Amino acid sequence: MTALLKVENLRIELTTRDGVAPVIDDLSFEMNAGETMSFVGESGCGKSMTALGIMGLLPEKVGRVASGTILFDGEDLTRVSDARMREIRGNDISMIFQEPMTSLNPVYTVGEQIAEVLRRHQGLGQRAAWEKAIALLDAVRIPNPRSRVADYPHQMSGGQRQRVMIAIALACEPKILIADEPTTALDVTVQAQIFDLLRDLGRETGTAIILITHDMGAVAEMAERMIVMYAGRKAEEGPVDQVINHPRHPYTKGLISCVPHLMANLSEERPELTEVGGIVPGLREFGRDACLFASRCDMVNDKCRNARPPEVAFKGNQASACWFAEKV
């Protein structure tokens, strides 16, 4: 079976005041139809840049795909024309964003915004698109969809708006849905609902989901495979249960240990939360031939500081970019 999305040696460069920095450095991965894959990592590790790169929405004049290919259904997205890219966006690949409060256009009703996508990509008529919009609102579990369809975004709560965003994104039954931290701005209880919704709808429509998050809990619940990103590079990749049970990269290990555990019995004892000390290096460090995690790693030695670790494959499709991957 050929992969639906195949990213090979992708390098995305951002032009900054200090020069050109590779925010995505030699990233390769594959994704099959219907699969749920998760990108994890701290802020500034290139997760969102990967998503924007796939969508062809890198910030104009600042970011560009320097080398590598993004093959979607055999088509190289880094080379297609703007017009073709617009056809793909929203129809074959769609995306939902972090901020549901500001991701909907305030001057149109939510129904108009859903119907608009349907009219553009599916060529539906006014009436049919409107009816489908109502059906979609129902599918994303907004109560009373027939009357809410004429609401303006400001009349909805954050969770409802994110549901509308999901409805827009799934309107054309895309092959891939990219969810860029879809629940960061929402309440914890609403987060769970949104994840449930994404998972169920993904299954129903056969849509592959790329979930970008820094919530390890969400990854464990949602995804089948995960990629841990660090400083624009892939640190580790593998099936979620396998990676969580036995991480092969010190960074993954650190991230997993940061997830707080609720204790079965509340006691006076309050265990300290663990953290991964230090911060992600600045953009100017990104291109260096070294392990970029070295400054925060407790297993570091001179080799890490002087050469970029190659990817080591393990059984069960797990792979890790660490000099000591075997020992972790």
Add this chain to the structure above:
Amino acid sequence: MSVEDEKIEKARSPFSEAFEMFRRNHAAVAGLIMLILIILAGIFGPMVYAGDPFEMVWAPFSPPGQEGYLLGTDYLGRDLVSMLLHGARVSIAIGLSAALITVLIGITVGAVAGFYGGLVEEALMRFTEFFQVLPTLLFSMVIVALFGASLPMITFAIGVVSWPAVARITRAEFLRIRELEYVTASRASGVSNGKLIFGVILPNALPPIIVQAALMVGSAILFEAGLSFLGLTDPNVVSWGQIIGSNRQYILDASYTVTIPGVAIFVTVLAISLVGDGLNDALNPKLRQR
């Protein structure tokens, strides 16, 4: 359906909300009423006072109220009421169409500059500044003097000298809005650039432009009055500024001949300003209280 469902507030568009805000502003409503009356007078007045307003009907310089001539006659014995009503039509038409030209040029230039940025923006904004630094009255006088003092040319001249303000406001709004998430979200769902400019960003950028356009109508009327006062007008068409201009030599002997059209201009521009101000409050989300 339960009773609960019945109580759900009917969805209201941002514009109906703005109208509600506008309605609460008494000065603006008063301005709107005045404006409507003036426009009605401009539309129906000339029907009541049919006939040529330039016709001499009575002795010159008869003060208001005499012999059934409500506002008196001017230095050629023409009925001022008739002139005022016919002039209203012209003044308001010029005000509206000049504002329309202003807004059309301003939005196009500002939207393209703000959306595309870079070299396009640089070039368009320098071009805008070029128009902005020209003395407006002088520039429009040159246009009218060169191409003839017909009404369309006067309207065009006013439009051409006043669009930079609209272009700059539009550009500023576009710069702000194009970075917002819903624009990125629209891009991500495959919207083309043209649709992004006019379908997504422009409706959100409209409020300050509408306010500016309303004020533009008032200033265009003043502008036309200024040009007519200087004699740069179509001598065959009566407008308020033209009445003042043609009677200005007699300002000391028959002051009412210039005062009356002056008051008409003043009241109209005031009404438009009040409406513009009300629109500003109504469309400004920061001032909108729930």
